[in-house]
Amino acid sequence: MNHDDYNSNLYESTKYLLDNVKIKPKIGIICGTGLGFLTDEIQEQIIFPYQSIPHFPVSTTKGHLGNLIFGYIAGVPVMCLQGRFHFFEGYSPQECVLPIRMMKLLGITHVLISNSAGALNPKFQIGNIMLIKDHINMLGIAGFNPLCGPNLDSLGPRFPCMNEAYCTQLIKYARKVAEEENFSNNICEGVYGCVSGPNYETAAEVKMLRMVGIDAVGMSTAHEVLTAKHCNMTVFAFSIITNICISNYDDKKHPDHEVINSIAETKKHALRKLVTKIVQRMDESR
Ligand SMILES: O=P(O)(O)O[C@@H]1C[C@H](O)[C@@H](CO)O1
Numbered sequence: 001m002n003h004d005d006y007n008s009n010l011y012e013s014t015k016y017l018l019d020n021v022k023i024k025p026k027i028g029i030i031c032g033t034g035l036g037f038l039t040d041e042i043q044e045q046i047i048f049p050y051q052s053i054p055h056f057p058v059s060t061t062k063g064h065l066g067n068l069i070f071g072y073i074a075g076v077p078v079m080c081l082q083g084r085f086h087f088f089e090g091y092s093p094q095e096c097v098l099p100i101r102m103m104k105l106l107g108i109t110h111v112l113i114s115n116s117a118g119a120l121n122p123k124f125q126i127g128n129i130m131l132i133k134d135h136i137n138m139l140g141i142a143g144f145n146p147l148c149g150p151n152l153d154s155l156g157p158r159f160p161c162m163n164e165a166y167c168t169q170l171i172k173y174a175r176k177v178a179e180e181e182n183f184s185n186n187i188c189e190g191v192y193g194c195v196s197g198p199n200y201e202t203a204a205e206v207k208m209l210r211m212v213g214i215d216a217v218g219m220s221t222a223h224e225v226l227t228a229k230h231c232n233m234t235v236f237a238f239s240i241i242t243n244i245c246i247s248n249y250d251d252k253k254h255p256d257h258e259v260i261n262s263i264a265e266t267k268k269h270a271l272r273k274l275v276t277k278i279v280q281r282m283d284e285s286r
């Protein structure tokens with residue numbers, strides 16, 4: 001898609017939402033694989049199936065329900081994507097981040113991004129919640145970066161900085177919430193690595209990704225964060241650790257999307273608590 005078409009699609013999709021919903025969201029949320037239940041926290045829901053929004057992509061991944069939901073979490077107006085778009089589905093990086101840019105145009109200042117990821121750090125366990133402190137964007141390094149192409153000057157600078165891409169204050173606060181709510185033994189912190197997928201990694205790739213400093217690997221998030229930072233939004237992100245990546249040739253276990261899709265549910269209580277508290281905190285810090 002050329003730059004002008006992309007731009008006009010972005011503005012038309014946003015206008016459709018502005019014309020059809022009265023809620024003015026302050027916080028944007030993206031639910032990763034198996035995390036659609038986070039929307040249970042949203043009151044007074046206005047639901048737009050993705051196919052009802054002009055120019056909006058559709059979710060093709062199991063565990064991504066494909067609804068854009070407006071409403072309130074603890075009284076704070078939010079917009080939530082119940083399912084995201086991945087590069088492996090055939091979407092360009094620019095298409096994958098269209099919703100982030102819409103969030104900015106709708107007046108959102110803070111985003112909360114979630115995903116499922118496989119652990120490379122040997123200390124991590126299935127069901128851990130990894131607070132993302134930084135990322136290595138393998139997809140971006142390979143040239144698939146949503147910020148490539150003509151810069152959207154009205155949204156942000158040509159050369160955006162990525163230091164403190166993930167808000168350290170919110171990470172600290174998430175740790176405090178976990179202490180207070182008794183799930184700190186489920187919390188870890190680390191660097192997320194973004195790969196294209198859709199295949200899971202070979203044993204040699206797992207070893208390489210660990211060697212460069214990645215704690216957990218997945219197929220999303222980094223390009224969303226780049227785009228959010230480009231347009232000056234504050235980011236908090238976490239991964240639910242759904243599997244242990246396999247680097248041993250004798251290990252006959254293998255990652256399975258059905259299993260991956262089911263893990264977040266086992267930590268539902270902690271995750272819902274975390275999301276509600278972070279949304280409240282984001283609102284207070286605006
Ligand atoms: O959308 P996320 O990053 O949570 O999804 C991950 C990547 C794949 O879609 C899937 C792999 O099983 O989970």
Ligand code: HPA
Binds near residue numbers: 118218219242243245
């Ligand atoms: O092991 C994984 N690799 C890549 N993406 C993933 N998403 C969940 N688990 C994984």
